[in-house]
Amino acid sequence: MANVSVLVVDDAPFIRDLIKKALRSHFPGLQIEEAVNGSKARQVLGRVTFDLILCDWEMPELSGLELLQWLRAQPGQEKTPFIMVTSRGDRDNVVQAIQAGVSDYVGKPFSNEQLIAKVSKALQRSGKLQQLRGRPVQASTGHAQESVNALLGARKAAPSAEPAVEEPQEVVLRSPARAQLRVAGQQHACVIRRLSLRDAQLLVRRGEQIPSLFESAVLDLEQGSEGSAVARINGYLHSLSALEERLDSEWLLVVIRFVDQDPDKLEKLSLMIAGAG
Incomplete structure (x- = not known):
């Protein structure tokens, strides 16, 4: 070559x-x-x-x-x-x-x-x-x-993605689950507000370095009553906004769109969604 x-x-x-x-x-x-x-x-x-x-x-x-x-x-x-x-x-x-x-x-x-x-x-x-x-x-x-x-x-020829809230396989968690978000070498403790096979809506505490849109990301999802197992889902940062309508909002509302196609990971994600529904 x-x-x-x-x-x-x-x-x-x-x-x-x-x-x-x-x-x-x-x-x-x-x-x-x-x-x-x-x-x-x-x-x-x-x-x-x-x-x-x-x-x-x-x-x-x-x-x-x-x-x-x-x-x-x-x-x-x-x-x-x-x-x-x-x-x-x-x-x-x-x-x-x-x-x-x-x-x-x-x-x-x-x-x-x-x-x-x-x-x-x-x-x-x-x-x-x-x-x-x-x-x-x-x-x-x-x-x-x-x-x-x-x-x-x-994805120039692809149709516009529908909002995650319209996806059928989705659950709004009654008790927000803990997770770890990793973006560009930074780790962010977070809680999951909404979860589907396509994406996750997270609450992340605002830090000194705010992640950028379309950064690649890994979401570590804790499984089991004591977090004994962790599912690592690859994705990218799809949207980012302040939780409160003020300049000093402490919390960020982040949506991670998943890109993983690993059958084992999707199965674990499905079980987590089913168990939370």
Whole structure:
């Protein structure tokens, strides 16, 4: 494959679009291909070699870890840069990925600056960064706007989304459930006011750094009476408003639109909705 090439692997179309938009903005000469899951990526990698692979961990059919283990067993692929894009940051998962030969991590949710820094580092190590055409790598000052452009460009032909309140599979929680919202490396304790298979309406206490619209996000939902299990749902910040009609409103009303298509996560989400109804 000519020039410098990267394969983006993620089962969530919105995440793929965000990554591609960021890469094209900062690396104009980069050739980008994509795969909708690990199984499709393995088929592509069986025919074509890439200079870098950006891969989600949790995917149907073949996980990111399984794809990495397969790749490292292929002749000539022992040192291909492989960056795992994942919300799994606990020690056991990190050790697993390191043992399998991962090159680096990007934690979900991520900003464009974090992603570009990791990609630049990987390409620099492999000697590919200087081959790229166009302007030099620089930090983004408007990752929220880039995310908006990625969304509009990817869904130009799609009909306007209906408000979440009109969705049939939805429950307004009588007792707001606790959750943790992670956006651009920041953690926000929150409570869930409304929950559906498509999105969640949250109450978040206003902090020094307010998240931006269309930022990628991870919502950690506590399950069980003592929060013994946590479901991590990937999404993006769809709307943001003050809870009270005043300048010093302490609480923010946030809607997270989900992008996960993982059957296990959707099943857990369905059970949580059913149990709260």
